[in-house]
Amino acid sequence: MLDELMGDSLHEECGVFGVYHHEQATKLTYYGIHSLQHRGQESAGIAVSDGKDVRYHRGMGLVTEAFSDHQLDDLPGETAIGHVRYTTAGGSQFQNAQPLVFRYHQGTICLAHNGNITNANQLRQRLEGEGSIFQTTSDTEVVAHLIARSQAKSLEDAVEEALRQVEGAFALLILTKEKLIAALDSHGLRPLSIGRLNGSWVVASETCAFEVIGATYEREVEPGEMVIWDGSGMQSRQFHSEPERRLCTFEYIYFARPDSDLNQANVHLVRKRLGQRLYEEAPVEADVVTGVPDSSISAAIGYAERSGIPYELGLIKNRYVGRTFIQPSQELRARGVRMKLSAVRQVVEGKRVVMIDDSIVRGTTSGRIVRLLREAGAKEVHVRISSPPVAYPCFYGIDTSTREELIAARLSVEEIRQFIGADSLTFLSEEGMLDVIRSVSPAGNGGHCLACFNGDYPTDLGAAPRHPYDEV
Incomplete structure (x- = not known):
């Protein structure tokens, strides 16, 4: 992501x-x-x-x-x-x-x-x-x-x-x-x-x-x-x-550092096995696998290992973009992906590319990255997401949008595919995600919060604000 x-x-x-x-x-x-x-x-x-x-x-x-x-x-x-x-x-x-x-x-x-x-x-x-x-x-x-x-x-x-x-x-x-x-x-x-x-x-x-x-x-x-x-x-x-x-599943998918352990489960190994499970659920014929840096690299490696398709650094992140651009103008936002990310033409040109990402929130960034790969000469771009669709806002300490702004709350998977311009799009199943997390933890890893995927909030939200981060 x-x-x-x-x-x-x-x-x-x-x-x-x-x-x-x-x-x-x-x-x-x-x-x-x-x-x-x-x-x-x-x-x-x-x-x-x-x-x-x-x-x-x-x-x-x-x-x-x-x-x-x-x-x-x-x-x-x-x-x-x-x-x-x-x-x-x-x-x-x-x-x-x-x-x-x-x-x-x-x-x-x-x-x-x-x-x-x-x-x-x-x-x-x-x-x-x-x-x-x-x-x-x-x-x-x-x-x-x-x-x-x-x-x-x-x-x-x-x-x-x-x-x-x-x-x-x-x-x-x-x-x-x-x-x-x-x-x-x-x-x-x-x-x-x-x-x-x-x-x-x-x-x-x-x-x-x-x-x-x-x-x-x-x-x-x-x-x-x-x-x-x-x-x-x-x-x-x-x-x-x-x-x-009910530990937040996004700690494994995106937030935690890969070298951290959560409930005795190493985050890198979880993400790698999410990528492996993703291939089992959504195989595709392709020439190269690449991950959106940084949090999707482990899943991309897992997908490549299980599929036998070579993993390559098809996308490179520029780590020195100043913090001035964290909240850019709309004009800068539209072109900002090129400042933050670049495609390696020699890796993706003429290739069928599998692009692994950890999630899709509004869909705009995914669409820009797909276009970036195509402009670098990719013949096909197949998007694979190592988590289920994010369709509900979080009220527990993660900055997500209102439900109306989450693309998976409004569009079907096929409609999202068309919106981002990919040749194919598949999300990991909720069952597959939980099977992986539980299999990696020697303690079985207890329960997990899945509210952003299925709306099953573990607590009574009461009068929580419509937008989870309207400051009091």
Whole structure:
């Protein structure tokens, strides 16, 4: 899937990372959130505790833009949390950069959140009616106010009381002067893993962050679980009585880095086997297989291996297009595919090409890439998608369109094929996708959220906004 330059892709909301009790906590957190940069490029932040004081720094842009060596040196401490954010329409503001930091009668509390709270509007209205004053438009602040207003005697009890009131998806890190807390919603919609680094603990949205700092994977945070690290060590408590894992399938298909493991299943191997299954379901006679970089490369390799058709780099991504073009004008958007992607004429000219992509959202980018291959001399272009059609919006922390804008909600597969100009088009079946994911995981991998494919939302959406990212 071509990325945000074309305005026709899914965007992950955030990435979170935390360290407990390590003398290099700040720099480890910097490296951790840098490894999660693919999950958000709008802002980055780190909050650190030395046991007495909490300090923090946040900035707009990439991790390397938000922090300098001097700023990292000004954040001493042994416990830290970090955050990278992809903001939604109308929300790209410094005030929404995380971790959010609040001071209340119990001290300082910092929050870093990945996901989307679907009842944030209702909770916010209630809290404002009770006297709360909000400083941001982020749904994360709702959790902070719920904690601050709790009459519970301990922070853990206050957090548990707050989390029982929120609905939707959240992988949440909370930092105080003395504690680090990690919590996951009752369906485990967003990923969150725990690791060890010598005698220290780390927690991250993806295990690729562990590899960067030399930590070892311990386990997943379980749905409905809250994990607390403090002077007593690590404790766990369940705040939801009926947890049921429904991990977002798009973490495997698109969002997570290929070197990450989700529920003990390696993302690259999942994507590769999705490509293999795709050939089994939709074979075609062709001369070359190519993938749309970067997230579709693994699936393209799998398709080529199973089919015996040679895999080639028929499409090359330009990695140095400035961020100025993330939200271009319509004129630039129309020609932007050539700035971001180019076809290798010597590879595709006169060939029957199988183009592998991970998904089709609005269809405009797929059509431009098909035209790009044809203009480079491809004789035929057969499009194969390593996921089912995306026909429903996500309300759990992924920036998708309203249903009316999703091409698979309006058109049949044949009509989509005509729209993008391909010689043939096939999507992977829902059954095939789930068979692959479950077969790769040694633990069977539990349940998965399929809402964007079939409209079966795992939570009560209540009064969730028509567009999932109308900011509160």
